[in-house]
Amino acid sequence: MIKNIFFDLDGTLLPMDQDKFTKGYFSRLTKKVAPFSYEPQKLIDSIWKGTAAMVKNSGACTNEEAFWNEFKNIYGEKAVTDKPVFDEYYRVEFQGVREDCGFNAKAAETVKKLKADGFNLILATNPIFPAVATESRIRWAGLDKSDFLAYTTYENSHYCKPNLKYYEELLKKLDLNAEESLMVGNDVEEDMIAGALGMQVFLLTDCLINKKDRDISVYPSGGFDELYDYICKNK
Numbered sequence: 007m008i009k010n011i012f013f014d015l016d017g018t019l020l021p022m023d024q025d026k027f028t029k030g031y032f033s034r035l036t037k038k039v040a041p042f043s044y045e046p047q048k049l050i051d052s053i054w055k056g057t058a059a060m061v062k063n064s065g066a067c068t069n070e071e072a073f074w075n076e077f078k079n080i081y082g083e084k085a086v087t088d089k090p091v092f093d094e095y096y097r098v099e100f101q102g103v104r105e106d107c108g109f110n111a112k113a114a115e116t117v118k119k120l121k122a123d124g125f126n127l128i129l130a131t132n133p134i135f136p137a138v139a140t141e142s143r144i145r146w147a148g149l150d151k152s153d154f155l156a157y158t159t160y161e162n163s164h165y166c167k168p169n170l171k172y173y174e175e176l177l178k179k180l181d182l183n184a185e186e187s188l189m190v191g192n193d194v195e196e197d198m199i200a201g202a203l204g205m206q207v208f209l210l211t212d213c214l215i216n217k218k219d220r221d222i223s224v225y226p227s228g229g230f231d232e233l234y235d236y237i238c239k240n241k
Contacts, residue, residue: 014191021108030106114148
């Protein structure tokens with residue numbers, strides 16, 4: 007029986023080409039911080055190193071702390087001094103990245119229907135972004151943060167996908183049973199791994215990511231119509 011539905015965001019509720027999104031993200035960021043003496047390629051490499059630190063986070067600190075500790079290792083105290091500039095980027099320039107994303111009205115429609123049906127909805131997006139960026143992307147998908155019981159950000163999480171502890175932390179925090187939960191996502195490696203905890207899974211194939219070319223026939227899959235039908239049959 008499904009009572010709780012966990013949704014991925016990027017490529018699931020918010021259609022996107024990851025390469026296009028990343029290019030737009032870095033293009034705007036490097037322009038924003040150029041006046042503060044950040045060489046573009048070094049900055050990009052440093053952001054990726056900070057992201058890797060979050061993905062490897064063992065739970066000893068928040069993902070936010072893991073990122074900025076790594077960033078500080080590279081840039082020293084300058085990283086701390088300039089953090090407000092990066093924060094402003096997410097409030098202002100990052101909003102332009104919306105044009106690098108798609109939009110699927112069916113996504114918001116499905117979420118609204120499921121909420122009206124009484125399901126607990128959780129936004130299980132990989133927590134490598136600050137809340138302001140996550141809340142922006144929720145709006146770009148035609149939704150509001152209040153549509154979800156909770157949503158993960160780098161401030162409130164200690165792990166990243168595909169680490170099973172990411173899902174364990176979220177389930178424990180919300181006091182939800184894995185067996186009564188469904189994880190919906192487009193990434194075979196990061197999202198379908200939730201099945202190892204006893205969660206049901208559904209692979210949304212509109213923006214499918216299958217880097218290891220795994221057999222996806224083992225997963226219930228399809229678009230939002232198929233998802234809604236699957237949930238109705240298993241509630």
